[in-house]
Amino acid sequence: MRVLVLGSGGREHALCWAIGRSPLVSQVVCAPGNDGMRGDARLAPVDLTDLPSVVKLALEESADLVVVGPEDPLAAGVADVLREAGIVVFGPGREAAQLESSKLFAKQFMERHGIPTAGHRVFEDADAAEAWVGERGGDCVVKADGLAAGKGVFVCTDVDAARAAVDEIMRDRRFGASGARVVIEERLVGEEISYYAICDGERWVPLGSAQDFKRALDGDRGENTGGMGAYSPVPFVDAALERRIHEQILDPVFSGMRAEGRPYRGVLFAGLILVDGDPVVIEFNCRFGDPETQALLFRLESDLVPVLEAAAEGRLPDDLEFRYGDPSVAVVIASEGYPRSYPKGVPIEGLEAVEGPDLKCFHAASRLEGGALVTNGGRVLCATARGASLEAARDRAYAAAERIAWPGAQYRRDIALRALRSDETPA
Numbered sequence: 001m002r003v004l005v006l007g008s009g010g011r012e013h014a015l016c017w018a019i020g021r022s023p024l025v026s027q028v029v030c031a032p033g034n035d036g037m038r039g040d041a042r043l044a045p046v047d048l049t050d051l052p053s054v055v056k057l058a059l060e061e062s063a064d065l066v067v068v069g070p071e072d073p074l075a076a077g078v079a080d081v082l083r084e085a086g087i088v089v090f091g092p093g094r095e096a097a098q099l100e101s102s103k104l105f106a107k108q109f110m111e112r113h114g115i116p117t118a119g120h121r122v123f124e125d126a127d128a129a130e131a132w133v134g135e136r137g138g139d140c141v142v143k144a145d146g147l148a149a150g151k152g153v154f155v156c157t158d159v160d161a162a163r164a165a166v167d168e169i170m171r172d173r174r175f176g177a178s179g180a181r182v183v184i185e186e187r188l189v190g191e192e193i194s195y196y197a198i199c200d201g202e203r204w205v206p207l208g209s210a211q212d213f214k215r216a217l218d219g220d221r222g223e224n225t226g227g228m229g230a231y232s233p234v235p236f237v238d239a240a241l242e243r244r245i246h247e248q249i250l251d252p253v254f255s256g257m258r259a260e261g262r263p264y265r266g267v268l269f270a271g272l273i274l275v276d277g278d279p280v281v282i283e284f285n286c287r288f289g290d291p292e293t294q295a296l297l298f299r300l301e302s303d304l305v306p307v308l309e310a311a312a313e314g315r316l317p318d319d320l321e322f323r324y325g326d327p328s329v330a331v332v333i334a335s336e337g338y339p340r341s342y343p344k345g346v347p348i349e350g351l352e353a354v355e356g357p358d359l360k361c362f363h364a365a366s367r368l369e370g371g372a373l374v375t376n377g378g379r380v381l382c383a384t385a386r387g388a389s390l391e392a393a394r395d396r397a398y399a400a401a402e403r404i405a406w407p408g409a410q411y412r413r414d415i416a417l418r419a420l421r422s423d424e425t426p427a
């Protein structure tokens with residue numbers, strides 16, 4: 001099989017790596033990809049916002065399967081145009097992708113189907129939004145309605161911060177048109193988990209759990225980012241909690257989408273928060289998470305490719321169960337200044353020293369310059385390791401991160417740390 005992966009980040013590198021391990025696959029192409037992935041995929045240039053050129057590329061490459069990584073092309077309908085061209089594609093169509101591309105759609109959908117989520121209000125007017133947070137005392141979460149690469153969410157505990165968030169989203173338009181509306185939510189407190197499932201439009205299978213670290217700095221301080229690290233599995237997600245996630249969240253999502261005439265075909269990643277032990281939805285994402293995918297796929301032993309293909313073709317088997325190996329930890333190494341402004345073109349050294357059977361450095365944004373790899377974005381690398389225990393995986397990932405971080409690089413030191421201290425994690 002020839003598989004085309006769309007996207008260019010660490011998630012896509014992990015997808016290419018996992019897909020390339022399948023005995024069914026003869027060729028993996030990543031478009032546009034980044035130079036650091038070259039060991040695991042051939043790169044093909046493409047502009048993912050130009051949908052006809054994506055279709056043309058898939059036809060030229062004779063792709064037997066296209067796997068879509070990022071949310072923007074899904075929200076723009078890339079899966080629809082590929083399907084119309086007769087290409088097998090793993091990823092939801094535009095209508096179904098609204099679960100992520102419009103927080104308002106997701107909120108109203110959850111209300112219609114009785115799926116637990118934080119209470120919310122929507123505003124199209126900045127003055128009205130500011131007045132409301134003033135009345136409420138500022139304890140809230142302010143979100144740009146549309147896509148914002150994980151950065152359009154402000155968790156606030158006082159009025160000044162909440163007003164500043166409204167201002168930044170609606171008046172300064174830091175996230176462009178995504179800031180035409182804000183959704184303001186009740187602030188929930190609890191442990192967060194990412195839970196993954198794959199649906200073929202009708203049947204669905206659980207893929208597993210991971211925990212992501214969204215804030216830029218240790219101790220969950222600093223700004224929200226796309227994600228600074230992850231580990232998998234999450235030790236406190238036991239069978240009873242999984243059953244509740246399945247029954248209270250995933251069953252109603254997939255059956256609701258189908259009943260509303262937008263069947264969900266692809267991976268759904270539910271961002272959940274455990275409030276007094278109860279799973280509550282923070283957000284849905286219509287794609288694999290980054291960097292959760294690096295952690296999740298690095299420990300997956302089953303062949304992912306037949307599952308992606310079966311889901312894309314609407315024929316997932318009923319009895320599918322994924323096999324997993326040892327726990328894994330993924331540490332993102334980012335440029336100085338991320339998630340705001342950051343330099344590019346900084347040389348990355350020491351990469352050769354960190355490859356091994358239980359260690360992989362996935363590339364999110366690196367570029368070849370004069371034969372050597374340099375940084376080319378905010379999140380640059382993701383040192384990902386497996387180990388007999390979470391602690392061993394963590395030690396291995398951090399030993400790698402220390403060796404390859406360049407001057408000014410930033411990475412969190414506390415990825416998966418709390419999970420090792422079981423007395424601090426909820427039962």
Ligand code: AMP
Pocket residue numbers: 118141143150153155185186187188189192214224271282283
């Ligand atoms: P989102 O992009 O909606 O996942 O939000 C990014 C991050 O903001 C989440 O991972 C949470 O850490 C935080 N967050 C979002 N919504 C809420 C909420 N209602 N209560 C508390 N934290 C939230």
Ligand code: GLY
Pocket residue numbers: 150212226227285288289290291292
């Ligand atoms: N790591 C969170 C996300 O991919 O949205």
